[in-house]
Structure formats: C-alpha cells, structure tokens
Amino acid sequence: xxxxxxxxxxxxxxxxxxxxxxxxxxxxxxxxxxxxxxxxxxxxxxxxxxxxxxxxxxxxxxxxxxxxxxxxxxxxxxxxxxxxxxxxxxxxxxxxxxxxxxxxxxxxxxxxxxxxxxxxxxxxxxxxxxxxxxxxxxxxxxxxxxxxxxxxxxxxxxxxxxxxxxxxxxxxxxxxxxxxxxxxxxxxxxxxxxxxxxxxxxxxxxxxxxxxxxxxxxxxxxxx
Amino acid sequence: xxxxxxxxxxxxxxxxxxxxxxxxxxxxxxxxxxxxxxxxxxxxxxxxxxxxxxxxxxxxxxxxxxxxxxxxxxxxxxxxxxxxxxxxxxxxxxxxxxxxxxxxxxxxxxxxxxxxxxxxxxxxxxxxxxxxxxxxxxxxxxxxxxxxxxxxxxxxxxxxxxxxxxxxxxxxxxxxxxxxxxxxxxxxxxxxxxxxxxxxxxxxxxxxxxxxxxxxxxxxxxxx
Numbered sequence: 184x185x186x187x188x189x190x191x192x193x194x195x196x197x198x199x200x201x202x203x204x205x206x207x208x209x210x211x212x213x214x215x216x217x218x219x220x221x222x223x224x225x226x227x228x229x230x231x232x233x234x235x236x237x238x239x240x241x242x243x244x245x246x247x248x249x250x251x252x253x254x255x256x257x258x259x260x261x262x263x264x265x266x267x268x269x270x271x272x273x274x275x276x277x278x279x280x281x282x283x284x285x286x287x288x289x290x291x292x293x294x295x296x297x298x299x300x301x302x303x304x305x306x307x308x309x310x311x312x313x314x315x316x317x318x319x320x321x322x323x324x325x326x327x328x329x330x331x332x333x334x335x336x337x338x339x340x341x342x343x344x345x346x347x348x349x350x351x352x353x354x355x356x357x358x359x360x361x362x363x364x365x366x367x368x369x370x371x372x373x374x375x376x377x378x379x380x381x382x383x384x385x386x387x388x389x390x391x392x393x394x395x396x397x398x399x400x401x402x403x404x405x406x407x
Numbered sequence: 408x409x410x411x412x413x414x415x416x417x418x419x420x421x422x423x424x425x426x427x428x429x430x431x432x433x434x435x436x437x438x439x440x441x442x443x444x445x446x447x448x449x450x451x452x453x454x455x456x457x458x459x460x461x462x463x464x465x466x467x468x469x470x471x472x473x474x475x476x477x478x479x480x481x482x483x484x485x486x487x488x489x490x491x492x493x494x495x496x497x498x499x500x501x502x503x504x505x506x507x508x509x510x511x512x513x514x515x516x517x518x519x520x521x522x523x524x525x526x527x528x529x530x531x532x533x534x535x536x537x538x539x540x541x542x543x544x545x546x547x548x549x550x551x552x553x554x555x556x557x558x559x560x561x562x563x564x565x566x567x568x569x570x571x572x573x574x575x576x577x578x579x580x581x582x583x584x585x586x587x588x589x590x591x592x593x594x595x596x597x598x599x600x601x602x603x604x605x606x607x608x609x610x611x612x613x614x615x616x617x618x619x620x621x622x623x624x625x626x627x628x629x630x631x
Binding site: 194234265269295308309311318322334337338342347348350364365373376377379381383386387388 | 418
C-alpha cells in the first residue's frame, strides 16, 4: 500500500509516519518505480504498536526505539526478550537510591525470593516498587509483604494467561510484540478500572443524601 | 524551619524548592526578620506530595498545579474533590474520539451501569479505558465485560480499603492528599508488581532447560 493508505488505515498522519521513518521506529518500505515506497501489513502493525506505546504507555521516542530494538533482535532467547522489554520500558537513574529506598529494595528482593519469582537482578521494577513503597510509607500508608502477596497472587494469575497468549503467537516478533502490547496497554486498562473503582466507591461512601444517578439502590421506585 | 532544613528533610534541592514556590506548587513560607522565610511540616508534606506526583506519577508541572488546586479548594464536597482529582490526573484531548473508540466508550458506559458504579460523565477514565480496549482489540486481545468484571471486583475490594483510609484522615486536605497519593503511588506499585509477575511467569514458562536461580521447584536436592 502507499503511504497515504497506511495513514488512512492507521489513523496516523503522513508527516508523523515520515517522522517515525526518519527516527527508525518504522522500517522503510519497498521502493517502487514512481519514486515512492510501498508498505504492507507489517508496517501497519508496527505503526499501531508505536502509537500504543506513545499514546497509551506514555513512552518517549527514544524509549520506543530502544524497546523496538529488543523486539527485532532475534539473537536473544524469548524469555530474555520479554525481560529486556520490561527493562526498556522504564529507565532508572544511574545514581544510587536514597537510604530508605535502598532498604525497601532489599525488602522487595527478599519478598521476590519468598515467592520464588525469577526476575533479572537489574530489573527496574525492583527499584520502582521500592520507591513507591517508600513514598507510601512517608504518607503513613503501610504496604507489607501480605498486601504485596494479595496483589501478586492476582497479577500472577493474569500474567499466566498473558504469557500463554503471547507464546501462542505465530512467530517470535509477534510473540514479543504481543507481550509488549499486553504489558503497556493492559497495565493502562487495569489502572483505569482502578480509578473508576475509586471514584465509584468514594461516591457510594459520601455522606451526601441525594441518591447517585445510576445507583440500583434507590430507596423508592420512580413515580408512575 | 529554614529552606535549607526543608531541603535536607525532603531530599529536594533548594533551587528546586524555589522553583516550586515560583510555580505555585508550594505555599510561601512565613517571612522572618532576616529576609528569609520559615517553613513547617505542612510544607514538608506538600513537597513530598509534589515529588510523588512528578517522580512516581509522571505528572507535568501544570498537571500538578491543577491537581493541587482541587486539593486546596475546600468549597467542593469531599466526593467531588476525589472525582476532580481523578480528572486532574489525566487530560483528554478536546477532539472527538475515532469511531472505534467511540463505540468502545458506549460499551464502557454500559458496563459501568451494569456494575451500578457512579462515575462522573466527563471522567477521563471512561475514554482512556475505551482507548486501551480498542488498542488491545487491534492486536487481537479481546477484553470483554467478564474480564473487566474480574479486575473490577478486585479493584473495588482494594478501593474500599483506600477510601476508608482516606476518610479517616484528620481533615479535608489530608483526606484528599491521601486519596491522591493512594491513586498515583499505589497504581505505580500495582503496575510494578504486575511487571515482576509477567517476568517471573515468562521465566517459568521458558523452554530453557537450566533451572532458574531462585526457583523452589528444583527437581533434585542440592548435593551434600
């Protein structure tokens, strides 16, 4: 297909597509006789992946490039590619963590061992989780191993479905792409469900006596 | 306390504190005789909140300012403030959504009604969830009402604990602050637990025959 059709089918403008081509986020098309290039369904799929990472995952161009590099590097075993994708999604500062975060990081490591979870020693999620737990602590919100386990049990269940689904993909690139989309976009979906739940629960808990508009717990039937 | 002590206790540099003061993210201190200002524990708490929103929530300065405006506006009922905090955390484009996202948004609305969840009509989470579901669909990952319900049941359980905890805060500002920290930082903590779970499950599923280093499922006891 021509770049105009790629733009139409993806919903991404031609200038943006050309920008992604220049930045190496999208492989070049096949040159055609008319000084144009031809694109196929692989380009469309990759373009959708780039948009998902930017629009929904909030990634920067450089992070997208690094993450796609992992997807396309077929020298690494699939599991390592999955781990590298996680690492590419979150950059850590090179500076050592503050003392309290360092302490929390040891707790996170101990907790991971207690679950027999194999996670790369340099996985950014270790530090990021430690940072989040330290911040919660500063605000008096304690989240111990038991709370983590509750979330981890649920996350593990869902992760099994996701990994099985990714491994069933027809080839390696599709498997890593699926894992990447699942990680970024399902994470967003879960976060939004959580925000909706918080608003709904807070609405139900409010002392305001007027009944909420969509509540099924109306004290009396509507007139008529 | 002096600005130097505020910097020391918060781990935020003096120039950054002065920047936040200029940007209105931090209320000015009490002027002292020596042409300096004095700060108290409220400043320290607010500074920690600003850092949590930026470092862990990834918010921009303008978003932090808008969100803190909601925290400090005590004319709105508490439930509305909680909802407004959610709205302040996510900006939506003013343009209408693409057709497929609009369809998904109707599905989300129907689903919210099926749960009797009261959520503001303009809540960004409606559109954001619809966007995420549409993107998943494009990659062949179906997430129907039953899948959403599974996540929603769990999220609702956790949200009840969070809202109760926030409502137990000593005053209105502390309640909204706690809700805000909970929303942003617990969301990050859950996402990191999820990423760790994905890596661990993928490690356990890999066809690589070498046993994972922290696995408890070693096929034979260690020698000796």
